[in-house]
Amino acid sequence: MAAGPSKQMLAELASRPGANALTDKLIRWCFISVSLLFLAALLIAPLGSVLTMALASGLGAYFASFADSDTQSAIKLTLTTAAIVVPLNTVFGIAAAWAIAKFEFRGKSILITAIDLPIAVSPVVSGLIYVMLFGAQGWFGMWLQDHNISIIFAVPGIVLATMFVTFPYVARELIPLMQQLGNDEEEAAITMGAGGLMTFFRVTLPKIRWGLIYGVILTNARAMGEFGAVSVVSGHIRGFTNTMPLHIEILYQEYSFVGAFAVASLLMLLAIFTLVIKTLVEWRGHRG
């Protein structure tokens, strides 16, 4: 979570003797301009150019690019994948956070490290491991072929790779939050006769809901935007196994820039939406 300066601290800093000295003003001005220039060059300009390129041939061409059937099926596949992955990882995240935050047991730190693994692993490796498991030369490759089931170069592979990549986010958001909130209220509820589920839904969930919302939104953003892992398992079959990020690459390589940047602008909106939710959650957290 971002730790912004408190109003108090900034006011105290401003009121110090010498705060208005020329050198201090100069340093302050330098720091702020360097920060803004760095972010402008690396973040604002690239994002701006996505919009400019998407709208380069006018609004008509921008919206027409979404009428393309391959683009539509890419959007559909991305939505479907997220719809499967996000609920599964949310349930996992809640269970993992409950286990880790509420109990002390042997092997807990190993469990935490294992949950964090997918974040440390390269996206390409994340896709590769599923090819090793389900691909033609993989462990279950022959069996799957005999039974006419395709996982790699098909939708199930995309779902699995996305699940791996977005695995830790809900748990990582909830574990510190639940540890910080402690167990007292839950223990009181149980002692007074509430069941486990009732305690979770009536006591724990209301306390953690903002953190949970951010975890879910972040999982969703990463699921819809995953490129490397999905690229390895997808096989890039147009209209069938192309997600939105993969479709961007194909359109770009075919020089249909308006289409590529139009799809990119949708994903950019998703990222902005995610950040707005994050800011709201933090704002709630500070007030509550």
Place this chain on the structure above:
Amino acid sequence: MAGQRQHSVLPGFGLTVGYTTFFLSLVVLLPLLAMIIKATGISYQAFVHLLIDPNVVSSYKISFGTSLLAALINCVFGFVIAWTLTRYDFPGRKVIDALIDMPFALPTAVSGLALTAVFAQNGWLGMQLAKVGIQVVYTWIGITVALTLIGMPFVVRTLQPALAEAQRDVEDAAETLGAGRFLIFWRIILPTVLPALLTGFAMAFARGIGEYGSVVFISGNLPGKTEITPVLIVQKLEQYKYVDAAALGCIMLCVSFVMLLSINLLQAWSRRRLFVGKH
């Protein structure tokens, strides 16, 4: 994975630990194991041959070199940004603060596409840089730019709490005793935030080594010149060299493990450093 627990009145221990371990094993551990076992199928000779293959060696150099450079750039600019956001108030500070997480929320393909658009020969910034003879797209500079963007939030977000929590009274005392700005920075601020800075550096570096999506657009994937190790793995797969791909994947996995371990150690050090003298 889980052993006995201490007594607690809360229910759901068996259920949640069991489910977590089961799902984790199924989705994460089993596939990782499959790759590791597949990689052991490679003969010693073939492994050495793969390791010293010129394309593989140059991909290591490019991946490590650009990740290192990008992480170093982020240490400098990340510090400036974190300092600006924690110590100064200016209009738009909150928006800038929220924007820091943008590279994290933005799909990597979009970051790559966006950077390519800006730094291409006909892009807004690429045009200006081309005038002074710098080509960014399809060179190692482009990879470094992409990795700098991707790693930036890690450095800024680890430095921010460290700078906010730093013992301001010590800085004040030094100033009262006549220390100059440079001395205060070098002897007080830097040592205090060093663990956080190193943690951020390690996180950005680790992320850079594995990064794929944002790099493939801007690098052009020229063999031996701008080909990073993850791209090489994808190529091996496309050539149906599964064992080679698995072996390279395992090497990257080892690097990830080492980085994860270092980051955990650095974070523990960082926490100790910050809370010294506070309790």
